Amino acid sequence: MEKLLDFFNININFDVIPMEWYLVVSTMMFFVGIVGFIIRKNLLAVLISVELVLNAAELNFAVFNRYLYPGALEGMFFSLFGIAIAAAETAVAIAIIINVYRNMNNIDTDSVEQLKH
Amino acid sequence: MDFGNFLIMRQEVGLMLIFLIMLVLDIFASEKSCIRKYFQPVACILFLVHTVFGFLFPSEGTAFGGLYVTSSLTTWMKHILDLGVLFMFLQSGSWLHSTDALKRRAGEFYVISLATLLGMYIMVSAGNLMMLYIGIETASLPMAILAAYNKYQHKSAEAGAKYIMLTSFSSGIMLFGISFLYAAAGTLYYGDINLTDGNFFTITGLVFFLSGLGFKISLVPFHLWTADVYEGAPTSITAFLSVASKAAACFALIFALYQAFGSLVTAWKPVLWWLIVITITLGNIFALRQKDIKRFFAFSSISQAGYIMLGVISGTSQGMTAVVYYLLVYLFANMAAFGIISAVENKTGRTDFGVYNGLGKTSPVLAFVMMLAVFSLAGIPPLGGFFSKFFLFAAAAQQGEYLLVFIALLNTVISLYYYLLVVRAMYIRPAEENAEKVNADTYNKISLLVCTVALIAVGIASFIYTNIDALSFGIR
Numbered sequence: 001m002e003k004l005l006d007f008f009n010i011n012i013n014f015d016v017i018p019m020e021w022y023l024v025v026s027t028m029m030f031f032v033g034i035v036g037f038i039i040r041k042n043l044l045a046v047l048i049s050v051e052l053v054l055n056a057a058e059l060n061f062a063v064f065n066r067y068l069y070p071g072a073l074e075g076m077f078f079s080l081f082g083i084a085i086a087a088a089e090t091a092v093a094i095a096i097i098i099n100v101y102r103n104m105n106n107i108d109t110d111s112v113e114q115l116k117h
Numbered sequence: 118m119d120f121g122n123f124l125i126m127r128q129e130v131g132l133m134l135i136f137l138i139m140l141v142l143d144i145f146a147s148e149k150s151c152i153r154k155y156f157q158p159v160a161c162i163l164f165l166v167h168t169v170f171g172f173l174f175p176s177e178g179t180a181f182g183g184l185y186v187t188s189s190l191t192t193w194m195k196h197i198l199d200l201g202v203l204f205m206f207l208q209s210g211s212w213l214h215s216t217d218a219l220k221r222r223a224g225e226f227y228v229i230s231l232a233t234l235l236g237m238y239i240m241v242s243a244g245n246l247m248m249l250y251i252g253i254e255t256a257s258l259p260m261a262i263l264a265a266y267n268k269y270q271h272k273s274a275e276a277g278a279k280y281i282m283l284t285s286f287s288s289g290i291m292l293f294g295i296s297f298l299y300a301a302a303g304t305l306y307y308g309d310i311n312l313t314d315g316n317f318f319t320i321t322g323l324v325f326f327l328s329g330l331g332f333k334i335s336l337v338p339f340h341l342w343t344a345d346v347y348e349g350a351p352t353s354i355t356a357f358l359s360v361a362s363k364a365a366a367c368f369a370l371i372f373a374l375y376q377a378f379g380s381l382v383t384a385w386k387p388v389l390w391w392l393i394v395i396t397i398t399l400g401n402i403f404a405l406r407q408k409d410i411k412r413f414f415a416f417s418s419i420s421q422a423g424y425i426m427l428g429v430i431s432g433t434s435q436g437m438t439a440v441v442y443y444l445l446v447y448l449f450a451n452m453a454a455f456g457i458i459s460a461v462e463n464k465t466g467r468t469d470f471g472v473y474n475g476l477g478k479t480s481p482v483l484a485f486v487m488m489l490a491v492f493s494l495a496g497i498p499p500l501g502g503f504f505s506k507f508f509l510f511a512a513a514a515q516q517g518e519y520l521l522v523f524i525a526l527l528n529t530v531i532s533l534y535y536y537l538l539v540v541r542a543m544y545i546r547p548a549e550e551n552a553e554k555v556n557a558d559t560y561n562k563i564s565l566l567v568c569t570v571a572l573i574a575v576g577i578a579s580f581i582y583t584n585i586d587a588l589s590f591g592i593r
Contacts, residue, residue, distance in 0.1 A: 050289055053289035092258050112278055
């Protein structure tokens with residue numbers, strides 16, 4: 001690992017990971033979620049993409065709290081509440097997806113298209 | 118622990134009590150017991166008591182260290198939401214008794230709607246962005262269940278799926294925006310957020326935040342769910358969605374923009390300006406080509422949302438008054454229209470424009486109420502809709518937004534045309550063969566009567582406007 005980093009001439013102090021690294025991860029999760037929401041054809045995959053977006057935001061809260069405002073815990077609490085709400089959301093969404101399956105016998109987004117124009 | 122906090126949020130506590138009573142009733146009433154027949158009157162009476170109680174003993178103050186804020190103004194807003202739920206309860210009776218499957222689950226309906234209302238209360242009373250987010254989710258998750266309430270109907274299942282997916286997606290984006298705002302401000306309390314410079318975090322966060330709430334209000338780039346969900350959901354739920362859900366999101370938006378982001382007014386004003394222009398115009402243009410009356414009212418409600426934002430953009434206390442007053446009048450008009458739509462749907466099972474041909478001959482009273490509602494939505498003078506639109510335009514014009522008001526006025530003329538299409542169908546077009554008289558059930562009749570009286574009275578009774586005006590505030 002160190003040889004590899006030396007080769008690319010990267011200096012990292014592994015004791016303190018810079019905040020931007022976390023932000024790169026969360027931003028990537030966010031955009032992967034958005035792209036997945038648009039292009040995936042299965043309702044469950046769409047749900048997973050939505051969860052990625054939510055988790056990206058929750059990661060952001062934790063990171064901003066830890067690095068920018070370590071004096072208070074507002075961001076950490078927000079991530080905790082966010083996780084709980086995301087769980088509730090998944091429960092409701094899966095119940096509705098099961099209902100869609102009962103009505104249409106599959107959960108493709110293409111079959112959910114009776115209502116348009 | 119200080120239990121006095123709960124006394125301050127007594128409206129929410131009262132709502133929770135009704136919620137529990139209905140839940141226990143639903144659990145312990147057996148399949149064939151006679152209590153099942155009386156769910157609707159019990160729910161309506163309990164809810165009426167709650168509303169009157171809240172009206173007589175309004176609470177003021179902050180609780181839980183500023184997370185929860187209540188004042189006379191939020192009490193007014195909550196009463197508007199209360200009225201929406203009350204009318205929904207009154208109008209949903211014959212729909213809930215239409216099939217055996219629905220009859221068995223009648224209790225659930227009241228419980229879930231009350232949970233939605235609790236979320237809306239929290240949205241209105243939020244003093245912190247986290248509370249706002251919790252409120253939005255508490256309101257929108259049960260709303261998705263309500264949209265999918267007709268389990269065995271293809272359309273309803275589809276509406277529920279579309280609503281839950283899009284609502285969680287939009288709240289995910291909003292959450293991402295709030296996290297950026299937190300990074301910029303270092304706090305989530307409305308009163309403490311003091312952002313003045315427009316750096317990357319602030320602007321991105323604000324745009325994402327606006328798009329999340331814009332989804333709930335169905336402003337145009339975020340409106341794509343509206344027509345589909347409105348058409349697929351059961352008619353009483355559509356009425357609730359078009360009135361209470363929109364009203365709660367508007368109140369939450371106006372509080373957040375005035376209190377938390379008042380210092381960023383130069384950043385959000387241009388965004389809102391363009392949103393208003395495309396919302397009103399596209400809503401009107403799409404309403405012109407609709408064949409289904411529920412989709413028609415969906416697009417009409419989109420353009421109405423654009424008008425409401427005229428009050429928000431003004432940034433003054435006059436604008437806030439106009440928004441609250443407009444939503445009050447809009448509630449009566451939309452609820453009257455949807456009461457008739459659900460009566461007609463229960464009779465014929467259809468929601469296309471064809472059923473409304475000749476309604477003026479077969480059932481003149483219903484047609485007359487529909488005409489009043491539609492005229493109020495269009496803004497014809499003696500009705501409340503004219504005054505509420507006038508106040509909105511006046512509030513925007515006072516801040517020098519003449520071009521915006523001019524565009525809105527032009528759109529009012531377009532909207533008059535398509536609202537008159539409904540009136541033409543009812544009074545000029547000949548009735549379809551074997552069209553029968555449509556009768557609303559007793560509860561629905563009560564709701565229609567109240568709405569009709571209110572549509573005429575609210576515009577004339579000036580004390581309502583002055584009362585709200587005394588409580589409103591602008592950007593500090």
